[in-house]
Amino acid sequence: MASAAGDGTRRKTACVTGGNGYIASALVKTLLEKGYAVKTTVRNPDDMEKNSHLKDLQALGPLEVLRADLVEEGSFDGAVAGCDYAFLVAAPVNLYAEDPEVNDVIEPAVHGTLNVLRSCVRAGTAYPVSKVLLEKAACAFALEHGISLVTVCPVVTVGAAPAAKVNTSVPDILSLLSGDDARISKLEFIERVTGAIPMVHIDDLCRAELFLAEEKAASGRYNCGSVNTTVVGLARFLAAKYPQYNVKTDRYAGLTEKPRVCISSAKLVGEGFEFMYKTLDEIYDDVVEYARETEPCARAIARRRELSSVVIIGDMATRRKTACVTGGSGYIASALVKMLLEKGYAVKTTVRNPDDAEKNAHLKALAALGSLEVFRADLNEEGSFDHAVAGCDYAFLVAAPVSLMPENPEKDVIEPAVHGTLNVMKSCVRAGTVKRVVLTSSVAGVSSRPLEGDGHVLDEESWSDVEFLRSTKTDETVMHARVAQAYSVSKVLVEKAAMAFAEDKGISLVTVCPAVTVGEAPAANDLTSVSIILSLLSGDDAYAGALEHIERATGSIPILHIEDLCRAEMFVAEEEAASGRYIVCGLNPTAVEIARFLAANYPQYKVNTDRFRDLPEKPRVCISSAKLVKEGFEYKYKNLDGIYGSVVEYGRALGILPY
Template sequence: MAAAGDRKKTACVTGGNGYIASLLIKMLLEKGYVVKTTVRNPEDKEKNSHLEELKELGTLEVFRAELQEEGSFDEAIAGCDYAFLLAAPVNYTAPNPEKELIEPAIQGTLNVLRSCVKAGTVKRVVLTSSTAAVSSRPLEGDGNVLDEESWSDVEYLSAKRTGLWAYPVSKVLLEKAASKFAEEHGISLVTLCPSVTVGEAPDRKVYTTVPAILSLLSGDEVELRVLKGIEKASGSVPLVHVQDVCLAHLFVVEKVGVPDGRYICNGLDTTIAETAKFLAEKYPEYNVNTDISGEGLEKPIALLPSTKLINQGFQFKYNTLAEIYDDMVGYGKTLGILPN
């Protein structure tokens, strides 16, 4: 009979058919964790097909949960050692962002945290936010170095209401609500703020910035406007590989002594101009348009260093454009964003 200490650790990953979540589930299973995940509709075979494939790697249970339905995460989180909060509304261009994006994001986060309190077994909660909660603020001049003490300016964004303004607002407000709740209920909470996340993941239905990052290769003008919006809002195009994001999630629960708090997770600060030049050289067959001078930044005016995370002992595997883009063309073809 196995000793008590041999019990497998159990982790809940909310939003299992999301991009980062799908790879995190895969990594957890490969490390021997028992994984419980939540989706809005477990019957949707097309959206959840990657989860069926991942079940071959280990014990994976799929539960139905709805962000705004209190108690719907109870079953999935019961008995878990760790909870990774990745479920979030994705309707960035909703006609009524307060009701369709901001409120569900805050309410959903608090609902999951309430389930963690009820479970009584969760040793640490990891909330996935975004550097959009750090860098969307008026920036003067260049050489702005933003750290975990920096917050996107909710009043400024809410007053201007331009571009994807509601997304950073939702991330700031859900972070602050989660932090307050965790403090009041004695929950160990780490918030990770990944930058624009790229790289291959098991999820094949991507509703993220992957199409925008591939827009210089695909020629998709709509997605290129999204990329330009990111650069304008952030003062750079900050990139991180999805593998590094998931490794950071594992690191903050497995490394002893990592303090609660907020951690930026960013591999590289670049610009559209710099990326276009790199891609034109690496993938000449895509005829990348490098004549975008005058429209964007020549160099990043804001930097988002991951110093705090690195000081805890975390090491990034992907630090250059070549490493970060390495599997993106193949992934883009798989997703149908790039021609085969």
Template structure:
């Protein structure tokens, strides 16, 4: 995009997987900040057309499995934010798709930084005995252990570790500035319409807690990682560590009108046995907006009411 005389050129960001949960809100926030945004996905979606009302948004068709598919979308961009869509049966495609996007960044020659969205599933899925564990950016989920056990959400964690390490090697070989964000269980904006108790059980069992972060904080972190010159390496993005029991009791007390079930059986934690602090991120100047269950769920409930999912 050429700037007119005397007009500062707008920064251009590419967001892959534009139909995704995090990506769609990230596009909205980038447009509101004045960015030119390019996005791409395998299929068209009406919400992307609606977002064009907020600013300059270009939508391209692309396929993670096709090398060169992202060339047109990435061309001329300053930042590339890779928010990959996970599919259980396609661990290898997740790795190759990420590298395909990064190859397009190399070809473009304009991309100053690539921001890869991974997950704390790539940090905390490992054997944990006892309590008091504090994990940081040096921690990686145990691929050999997960591949041998093959229980719960093992494939998701494995895929995130493998694509992170492949992206890191590629970035080092090609001189790319790569920042990797590891958000925890991302919630907010739209209450999930389907029961997620089994998913939360799997997360709590694998991670030693239920780590939560609001989607708006994740998107703010994506922009922070792009704009902060000193940003480098890997960052945990986690608002708070909790448990299934703590969430259910909080919801029952705060919103008695919704008859939240607190009679939950099974092997559940009374308190988190592992913590995922965002110390590195906060030391570099990032501030979370949502740090308590009350802040997170008040926002979700109000949004649910606005959508008509929850009664007023």
């Protein structure tokens, strides 16, 4: 029986076979997060070692676990009964098959698939050979019985999934980092057989499966792969990206640099699907983090890292780059520290009180990723940043004084911000090693200005109007309106003071102006932006009022994922030609667009789509990142689906949203 969503409408129901498998478990999770009721099948529901993740997933929504076996006809009848969609993921895989053709792989795969399809009708090496035969058998069966059948052909699939205790491609794809020779040989074998190493992130695979299920026009086969690389290409990429590991780049004689074959997903993309993970950089950022948390990958990678400590031996090119990040106990700074460590940097970060274990606990955890030093420093004390920036290649100025209840905004917010920024820059001058200073400002320094009409595009030449802000009376009924106004003024004055100082002292300065920044970060002690962006789901009226205030003040709700911000900060630091200001903004929706999107995609929450009926449907103002994109940066999170897919899960983990 279909369950009801939070707004009383019928909740769609899906069956996913093989729920204790790697891909199936991730698909179950995606469906639950999208508001589906889910039924999944396992051979033995009582095996808690294999199925414990399913119990955890039940916190996300209605999930039934049913007993079924591919070799038993009719055993899937109860699972698919009442379902709108059936995702056939389960397959027999025997890596040590004595007789692949008859008993172990091929025949069970074909027979099992047809058994599930029969249940659907009643309800309303050896491995690739089995896939070919079962596809053809399934197509013939679907044609005969009038079933709408779509086949998804994923490539090597990697990424985090709830079911961690299964054989996956993750150790294979990380073998060049872990030094596992057997798995490296397996990677070479894939390339020799396929002509490439085709990859897809598991999040993209699950999104593609759901896309094709819901897209009425979808039909036939769909390849699902975002990257085609080679072992040689992987080795060179990983050696450059993770210098803390001793990745061998010269052991692959006989393999080509470029793929001989491209596995194309043009059909899928042509019908409207967009991959989130389109580069090796994006895929490995996620997979390496997943591996560090998952045994036995974590042990293998940690062991390899211990054996591959970077030693400075004459050639300075082998020296690990060092970066200072100010304000390491803050939301954005903590995420930047994490990313720098993952990229192989040695990191120094500053906090006002290193002994505050509650605020700094995340820094102790981050130290496990690499070389991290924590220094005491205060923006108000000149010289207190000297030790932190000494010997650094880059300095990321993220720390800023924020007073949520300023009696005197000029004295409590604006003056300390300008003074503190210049104090850090003076330390950079004294250090003599800092190649570039990256100042984190805000679009608040760009967009707070009187604008009449629609169709405005604000870029790096746009500045918030300080005189207008200082002369405008704030609406005291809006959360933090007073500090927001002072914040905008401070960002303009800090930027201009820093630019003048940099020009006077010959410092290479780049300013980053991020939009409303959301997403997961190690430091979860300042979650205002996350709470605002989730307010329509949480029902928090005060934060929803703040969301409305942003649009009225800015002309849109410019949003940015924190991962893209950190990537952009590193990009402008390392790109020699970078200069001046850079706006970092992933998208410019309106409150109306957000409300409608959330109501459609998260039906389990009661989203009030009428709250913003007096606001425009389309943005009056676009905060443009054209400069950053033109210079080679590519956003990973470019739509509401991508951003909220990440942030909703984070909000649930923090308790901002119920499961």
